[in-house]
Amino acid sequence: MLRIEQLTKKFGSNTAVDAATIEVDRPMMIGIIGRSGAGKSTLLRMLNRLTDHTSGSVTFEGRDVTALRGADKRAWQADCAMIFQQFNLVPRMDVVSNVLHGTLNRRSTLATMFNLFPTEDIHRAIDILDRLGIADHAPKRAEALSGGQQQRVAIARALMQDPKIILADEPIASLDPMNAQIVMDALRRIHEEDGRTVIANLHTLDTARRYCDRVIGMLHGRIVFDGRPEQLTTGAARDIYGADASFSEEATSTQLDAVGRASNVATVPA
Template sequence: MLVVDQLTKRFGANTAVDNASFTVDRPKMIGIIGRSGAGKSTFLRMMNRLTDATEGEIRFEGRNVLALKGAEKRAWQSDCAMIFQQFNLVPRMDVVSNVLHGTLAKRPALSTVFNLYPREDIHRAIDILERLGIADHAAKRAEALSGGQQQRVAIARALMQDPKVILADEPIASLDPMNAQIVMEALRRIHDEDGRMVIANLHTLDTARRYCDRVIGMRDGRIVFDGTPEQLTTGVARDIYGAGADFSEDATSTEIRDPVAETEIRQAEVAI
């Protein structure tokens, strides 16, 4: 389904992604981990065609997406939705309009300028917000929502594209543990219920183990680990992060251990 073949990206003398190769045979939820500067974000940006590769190929369902141009490139970017760490919403625009922006690639330019959308698109946007537990906020400005709620709006916008692949670049890096778990649960359900491939750059090992079917570790632009969450031992993590014996996973954990907080997160998940 997805083949990454000897993918390389250089910025001058610096190599951000170095000869990366892996294959995915069916839709999975994949976590990519590694320290800052390991090449995780650059890889996602190449896959979404936000930046070009220096060498190599990314083939999805047999088609080299790095060779696409014009309308075919834009169609691929619609099939391959991107979720960013900082949400990339229009702050002063209402939530449902932000979600409807997921249809921009498929709508006439004039209709989007005047914020005119078909009734069926509006209903679908509200249904998606309902699915993510934030339909009550549809009429609010995006800037009035919490960080976790804004990230779920960004996920809803991605779902409006009806993509085959969802790329999430550090989707919980700026969130507190409770909201981080709500967002990751939402991404996991989208994978399980919709059968969509989800590839997420993550900064915490416990999150990768808990939510992902497969984990890829990057160090200095190269893939140094590719396996199951069970194979991601502390020793392997030290190698991925280039850390010494004093490396502690607790420093990056997003696990909620407070009983009251655990009850609240379960109630929030049920509400979604």
């Protein structure tokens, strides 16, 4: 399905992603973990073609994604939807219109200018919102929703593209533990029910173990771990984060029973 081979991105003398190689032969949910600056976001942005690569390649179903230009590149970005940490919604626009923006790549310039949407697309957008438990909020402005609700709107917008792959860049980093679990539950259901590949950058070990079929660890731009969740031991995590023996997994927990004992933000070296 998806093959990333020796993918590299350099910014001047700094190598953000260093010869990353990943092969995905079937739909799965993959978590990418690592400290801040490890190259996780840059890797996803290269997959989506938001950032150009320096060398290497990405192929999907035999198509060289890194060589796509113009309309072919935009078509790939529809097939490979991106969800961001900060939601990237239009705050003063209603929820259903934000979701409908997932269809912009296949609409005419005139329809886009006047915000004209086919009735069937509106019905589909509401159905997706209902699937995510937020259809009641469809007429509200996006800015009126909580962070967790806004992230589900962003997921709905991605689903409007009918993508084959969903990339989620730190989708729960700014959410409280309860909303984090709701969002991750939604992404997991999308993978299982739709058969879509989901690749998510995550900052907590328990989340990666609980939701992902495969975990990839990055350090200084390189992939240093690639295995099943049960192989992600505390020792392996220390190596991924470059941490010493004082590293505590509890400090990275998003479990509700850990609230009050630990923050949901990892306390590993920045």
